[in-house]
Amino acid sequence: MGGKNLLMVGAGLSGAVIGRHLAELGHKVTVIDARDHIGGNCHTERDGDTGVMVHVYGPHIFHTDDEEVWEYVNRFERFMPYKNRVKTTVGGHVYSLPINLHTINQFYGRAMRPDEAKAFIEEQADTSIDDPQTFEEQALRFVGPDLYEAFFKGYTQKQWGCSPTELPASILKRLPVRFNYDDNYFAHRFQGMPENGYTAMIGRILDHEGIRVELGRKVTRAEAAAYDHVFYSGPLDGWFDYELGRLGYRTLDFERFTHDGDYQGTAVMNYGEVGVPYTRITEHKHFSPWESHEGSVLYREFSRECGPDDIPYYPIRLVDEKEMLSAYVDRAKTERGVSFVGRLGTYRYLDMDVTIREALDAARAWARAEELGETPPVFFVAPL
Structure with a gap:
């Protein structure tokens, strides 16, 4: 053949x-x-x-x-x-993501052990929500209003351009909390x-x-x-x-800037508050930690609706x-x-x-x- x-x-x-x-x-x-x-x-x-x-x-x-x-x-x-160790700046403080025992203790000013933190978060959670349908319901069911407002609501609104009440619960698939001090963003074997x-x-x-x-x-x-x-x-x-029309996407705009030295000390810094227009700042030299560079290249990342001439990123x-x-x-x-x-x-x-x-x-x-x-x-x- x-x-x-x-x-x-x-x-x-x-x-x-x-x-x-x-x-x-x-x-x-x-x-x-x-x-x-x-x-x-x-x-x-x-x-x-x-x-x-x-x-x-x-x-x-x-x-x-x-x-x-x-x-x-x-x-x-x-x-x-x-x-991948992600940080987020909220209310003038820096926390680690995904939400873990350090995040919880730091946010609430406590020193809880895993079992204590689990019981504490379950008290915060809205257990009246049996079958979460929206992103907001899913977050409120698992972490309660305080952590939802601080770490999920604003970021999600900026990323998707709509209220978390309009997004399906499936976007927040897994329990977004760890009751240990593991701040590795991914749980996969190979990274x-x-x-x-x-x-x-x-x-x-x-x-x-x-x-x-x-x-x-x-x-x-x-x-x-x-x-x-x-x-x-x-x-x-x-x-x-x-x-038949255009399928909807979110696109990203990057505001590139440079810095002499180390700007933020980490590869990814999220900004969860709606008042900050960008979702995160990425510092690219930290993605190659085996290399050493004096100067730094950074991106402020803005999410918006994708137009006909934009690069499509996230299918809606x-x-x-x-x-x-x-x-x-x-x-x-x-x-x-x-x-x-x-x-x-x-x-x-x-x-x-x-x-x-x-x-x-x-x-x-x-x-x-x-x-x-x-x-x-x-x-x-x-x-x-």
């Missing part, structure tokens, strides 16, 4: 991982991206003045329990140990940062004789039709020229969006020769490890369908 002529629309993690897997199976792969760099929103580059490795579209911290995915990324770049940045890693994934990369241009539907199969990781509604997925998404999914299922993949192609918020897992699974599923002479799925993972 001769190799097929395949197109990856998008040079982020989805396009790179699928493209590499299928190139290794002998297929001819073209990767095209509208931006002038590979890596999508994971793109990293060294700042010319300070030497700091900058996460150009905001910080990306790698964490996973998926051993195969961890081995996969380490095949292309050495991952250095990194623990780290690529030594030379994500762009270097994705560059190595794409470095294969069967892969050709074209940057700085968009792909037309007519052009895509010339390929044996297309893996599309752009916005799902964009494939259909937004005929509230009732109206889900209705429109359902209509686009129905349209997509009538397509032939294209599969929709990744965060934008399936309109889902995905961590990097899940994106890579789904890309590996998609590449294998497509290759299996090809071998059996079957039609490959339009969606390898259902968006709804």
Whole structure:
């Protein structure tokens, strides 16, 4: 069987991982991206003045329990140990997140042991809420009004641009409290940062004789039709020229500034109060703690509604969006020769490890369908 002529629309993690897997199976792969760099929103580059490795579209911290995915990324770049320890400034004081025993004791001016703190928080919690439906109800049920007001309400309102009473409880999936002094933001087995940045890693994934990369241009539907199969990781509604309307996203604006020395002593400082317009400040040299830099590059991060010319970050997925998404999914299922993949192609918020897992699974599923002479799925993972 001769190799097929395949197109990856998008040079982020989805396009790179699928493209590499299928190139290794002998297929001819073209990767095209509208931006002038590979890596999508994971793109990293060294700042010319300070030497700091900058996460150009905001910080990306790698964490996973998926051993195969961890081995996969380490095949292309050495991952250095990194623990995400987030701080937040509220009411003129600095606390650690997620809420842990130190946060609780500091906030209430106490010195409680885990069992005492558990009983204390249960007293604060609104136990009349049996089945939390909204973000606010979920938070009030588990932490009570004081901690909710201080650490969740303002930040959530700024991040999503609406009241937490309008957001589903599922956004706050897990109990957002730890009754120990563990301030590692993630609980996954494998956590780290690529030594030379994500762009270097994705560059190595794409470095294969069967892969050709074209940057700085968009792909037309007519052009895509010339390929044996297309893996599309752009916005799902964009494939259909937004005929049914635009799916809602939040976007981010970054106010970049520099500092001589250490500005905040940590990589991520959240600002939970509504009166502070930005959600957080990120100091990028702290994402590479094995390096040493005098100067510093920082981003103030602002969240707002995504317009037609903005970069989409977080899919909103509230009732109206889900209705429109359902209509686009129905349209997509009538397509032939294209599969929709990744965060934008399936309109889902995905961590990097899940994106890579789904890309590996998609590449294998497509290759299996090809071998059996079957039609490959339009969606390898259902968006709804």
